[in-house]
Amino acid sequence: MFDHVRPPLQSIWSVSLPFPWCSNTFKKHVESFLALFMVFEHDRTCLMPPIYTTHPKKRQYNVIGMCGMLCYQYAIAIFVPFTSHGRTWTNAVYSLHKIDRNRIMVKSTQKPRVHRPMLWRMEGGSGVRHAKSERIHPNCTPECPGHFGLNDCKWGLQVTSWQGVTYLPMTQEEIGNAGSTSLDMVMDEDESMNMDVDNGDGQSSHGFQQASAEAGPSMLSNRLSSPMTRSTGPSPRQSRLTTPIISRSASVNRDDWYPIEESETRSFNILYVPDPSRAVSRREAESDLAWATREITFRQFDAIKDLTGFVYKQRENKTGVKVRVTEWLWFILQMDDYDKGEAFKIDFMPWDTFRDIVLNPKADPTAWNGLASKDGIIGGIDYSIDYRSDQNAYGLDKGRLARYEVNIKALAFLTQLWPPIEQIRSAGKKWPTTCHLRMIAQLKGNYSPFTSQLEDGADIQEDTVLKRSNSDCGKHIILPSAASKYRTWNHLRSCINDDEIWMAQEYVETLGTIGEWRAFVIGGRIMSVVHTHKRSDGMWTGVQTESFLKTEEIKELIEHAPKPINAAELRKNIVNPQSGTILVRDDGKSQFRNFVLDTWRDLVLRETRLGGAKSSLAVFCRMDIGLKFLPEGPPQYFVNEVERSPTTSLWFSCNPSNTMGTMADTFAMVFRQWIKDIRNPYVL
Numbered sequence: 217m218f219d220h221v222r223p224p225l226q227s228i229w230s231v232s233l234p235f236p237w238c239s240n241t242f243k244k245h246v247e248s249f250l251a252l253f254m255v256f257e258h259d260r261t262c263l264m265p266p267i268y269t270t271h272p273k274k275r276q277y278n279v280i281g282m283c284g285m286l287c288y289q290y291a292i293a294i295f296v297p298f299t300s301h302g303r304t305w306t307n308a309v310y311s312l313h314k315i316d317r318n319r320i321m322v323k324s325t326q327k328p329r330v331h332r333p334m335l336w337r338m339e340g341g342s343g344v345r346h347a348k349s350e351r352i353h354p355n356c357t358p359e360c361p362g363h364f365g366l367n368d369c370k371w372g373l374q375v376t377s378w379q380g381v382t383y384l385p386m387t388q389e390e391i392g393n394a395g396s397t398s399l400d401m402v403m404d405e406d407e408s409m410n411m412d413v414d415n416g417d418g419q420s421s422h423g424f425q426q427a428s429a430e431a432g433p434s435m436l437s438n439r440l441s442s443p444m445t446r447s448t449g450p451s452p453r454q455s456r457l458t459t460p461i462i463s464r465s466a467s468v469n470r471d472d473w474y475p476i477e478e479s480e481t482r483s484f485n486i487l488y489v490p491d492p493s494r495a496v497s498r499r500e501a502e503s504d505l506a507w508a509t510r511e512i513t514f515r516q517f518d519a520i521k522d523l524t525g526f527v528y529k530q531r532e533n534k535t536g537v538k539v540r541v542t543e544w545l546w547f548i549l550q551m552d553d554y555d556k557g558e559a560f561k562i563d564f565m566p567w568d569t570f571r572d573i574v575l576n577p578k579a580d581p582t583a584w585n586g587l588a589s590k591d592g593i594i595g596g597i598d599y600s601i602d603y604r605s606d607q608n609a610y611g612l613d614k615g616r617l618a619r620y621e622v623n624i625k626a627l628a629f630l631t632q633l634w635p636p637i638e639q640i641r642s643a644g645k646k647w648p649t650t651c652h653l654r655m656i657a658q659l660k661g662n663y664s665p666f667t668s669q670l671e672d673g674a675d676i677q678e679d680t681v682l683k684r685s686n687s688d689c690g691k692h693i694i695l696p697s698a699a700s701k702y703r704t705w706n707h708l709r710s711c712i713n714d715d716e717i718w719m720a721q722e723y724v725e726t727l728g729t730i731g732e733w734r735a736f737v738i739g740g741r742i743m744s745v746v747h748t749h750k751r752s753d754g755m756w757t758g759v760q761t762e763s764f765l766k767t768e769e770i771k772e773l774i775e776h777a778p779k780p781i782n783a784a785e786l787r788k789n790i791v792n793p794q795s796g797t798i799l800v801r802d803d804g805k806s807q808f809r810n811f812v813l814d815t816w817r818d819l820v821l822r823e824t825r826l827g828g829a830k831s832s833l834a835v836f837c838r839m840d841i842g843l844k845f846l847p848e849g850p851p852q853y854f855v856n857e858v859e860r861s862p863t864t865s866l867w868f869s870c871n872p873s874n875t876m877g878t879m880a881d882t883f884a885m886v887f888r889q890w891i892k893d894i895r896n897p898y899v900l
Contacts, residue, residue: 479892485561488548489595492567493609495525501540508868511538543866550880574623588630598861600644601688604713635832644686656818663844663852665722680720729783733841735812739886743879746867747791758870763792764804767850811853
């Protein structure tokens, strides 16, 4: 089919060199160079020299020698715009590019040593971009199989001739790199998926319903969006970043070398998937500390009313609906209203629907593409909690969990998950964070409870608290006062899965008698502090904290307190003190805040250095702060735990008169900046 563009090779290769003193090898190289030159002069259509191929066993120079290679490159730089297509040199004279199964087939007019077509490796959407690049096809004609891509598409748009294939399925090599052992975990190479993307007008064909006053069929999820307030900017895959010109002068300053690229200012489409581990019944919701009573608009209620177990309607009035709702669901609702509704478009999807799409993308390619087209997804499995037990809330046995994890990694290549999977996995192990905190405390001369990792069968100290990785809500935490049968290796082994571990931590009595301060840090600012303690009946209670004693005052308070010290009375005097001048109270508050933020900053930096990417703690975290009484000197604050996932309790119930709207809006602002920065390759 390509005969009409072939030059007369016989006449080309009949060239001889009048240099009898040259070796035959050198003659052959120069003849190759002349042949290539004559090919380019004879027919400069869309023919590119296949500078490289990906044949794994041909890593040698086959076409020309070192001298010929220099002449060849020099001539090409003058006469022919060319591009690189692989990794090793080939003996082909010129090539055509044939689109086949999302790859570029390089067909050589000269028979290669390997008697089969040479494949140019696909990486992500490289095959699509190649077919649409005018740089690679400078003078493309309708005879070229890749010609349609140039005529119908521009960079980053959908290739209609491929039935809308925008997000390519994983190759077998990529499946192997992801750890897959089953070929049906993701889409097969030989199958193309019809992929519909948001066309920018607020409507999409992948099953996401836009919330409005008009009635419509039930979809996979509901979108919080209003045509009157929403931006109709380009979809994520339609947005285009213009690559700036980077100065290469001898004296290059930082601003020249790292150009300032304007981040996207459009409305970002975010999907929120509530965590099923936090779903409760209506009766349980009335007393659950992770729930709050709020009044929302009718539009907001229509968007979330199908999220069973996360919102319960109480009553309606003229202005809206009063509901009992989970803290994080209300948090995300506030993101939709941030910046007059122009910052985000929020979609909501039940976990069961999200799980089924991820488990089997081939069953509903349209829904899979809907997930991939999002700018970000908040939710999915929370790897910091107990997600592998037989009674886990995610409905995944070991086999289905393995399939989910392979496919969610594939989805993570297409959209941004928050928190990032690997970061939340590391946080769930607890041991890395514990080591970071201990090192930070030692460098600053602060106290940190001694913690060690228990080896199987090792002695268990009686005065230690046993903690398991991936523990949640106080589960898998065994105090020294627990029955002896729970502090045996038979019991400990029965409570772990796969790579989970047990740790032994020094017991700090004040965590039980005085309690903890839960400090919420968003974007490096302390937004709220709640003091909590466990009552005698085993239930938790808390109070919003605005005032603090200095540690010197606490020491003096302990020294003058009647013996034996009453824990309840001591707690009452320490938490939210109502005496002392404003200067003294400011000193106490600064002492607490400085400890929290100094530790937070060092922890973010250590995790960032280790992972090479900004820690999710920079966006949101909760630091649980305890107080340790030392034999000498004033007591010291220490970090007992760090939480960072969307299952973290926000303790809104401790401040019923405050909607915590400022905290929610600040999270929306910081999260938007994080999305903008992570999508901008020029933000360092």
